[in-house]
Amino acid sequence: MPDFWMDADSFIEPYRGPYRFETLPQFWDFLKQKAEEGIIASPELLLEKELTADDPKDSDALEKWAMPLKGIMFLGADESVQACYREIVQYVQSNSIYKPHWVTKFLDGVDPWVIAYAKAHGGRVVTFEKPQPEAKKPKIPDVAKHFKVKCITVYDMLAELKVKF
Numbered sequence: 001m002p003d004f005w006m007d008a009d010s011f012i013e014p015y016r017g018p019y020r021f022e023t024l025p026q027f028w029d030f031l032k033q034k035a036e037e038g039i040i041a042s043p044e045l046l047l048e049k050e051l052t053a054d055d056p057k058d059s060d061a062l063e064k065w066a067m068p069l070k071g072i073m074f075l076g077a078d079e080s081v082q083a084c085y086r087e088i089v090q091y092v093q094s095n096s097i098y099k100p101h102w103v104t105k106f107l108d109g110v111d112p113w114v115i116a117y118a119k120a121h122g123g124r125v126v127t128f129e130k131p132q133p134e135a136k137k138p139k140i141p142d143v144a145k146h147f148k149v150k151c152i153t154v155y156d157m158l159a160e161l162k163v164k165f
Helices: 009-016 025-036 044-051 061-069 079-094 100-108 111-121 140-146 154-160
Strands: 004-006 040-043 124-126
Touching: 004 111, 009 044, 009 061, 009 154, 025 040, 025 061, 040 044, 040 111, 044 061, 044 111, 079 100, 079 111, 079 140, 100 111, 111 124, 111 140, 124 140, 124 154
Parallel strands: 004 040, 004 124
Antiparallel strands: none
16 A cells, blocks of 8 residues: 555645646656555545536646546545544544534545545655644644654655655
8 A cells, every 4th residue: 555645735735836747747747656656645535625626617737637547546445444534533523622613624624534544554644734733623743643643744755755856
């Protein structure tokens, strides 16, 4: 199973910033190659909810790049992922530090799923989110830490994979 489970911001930030398709297409080719090798993945739900426009007229280059990778990079949830997701839901809902409206927002999104994939199949979550243990809203690094899932940035992942563009 993949070593790296990418959060949406690990696609969106590079796409909008330093690794735009027109600036560094090698980054996107690298991600695709590593997905095909089974090293990098993301929840299929992330593709559907966070990288796909509601109206096809609004689709962007990131969506057009990502859509053919459904089933390669963007994977469906198996029973073990679903079981881990239920554990995450239970933990977040029972954690008194989190405000109920933030819990709902977190659980309606893809973030708990990214953690669930990493917990179920091993590997780390790739995200730009920073730990905020005192925050009233759940954050990927804080919830992941509870489940002994490590978080790194996309830049850390690239360094570990020894990529050179």
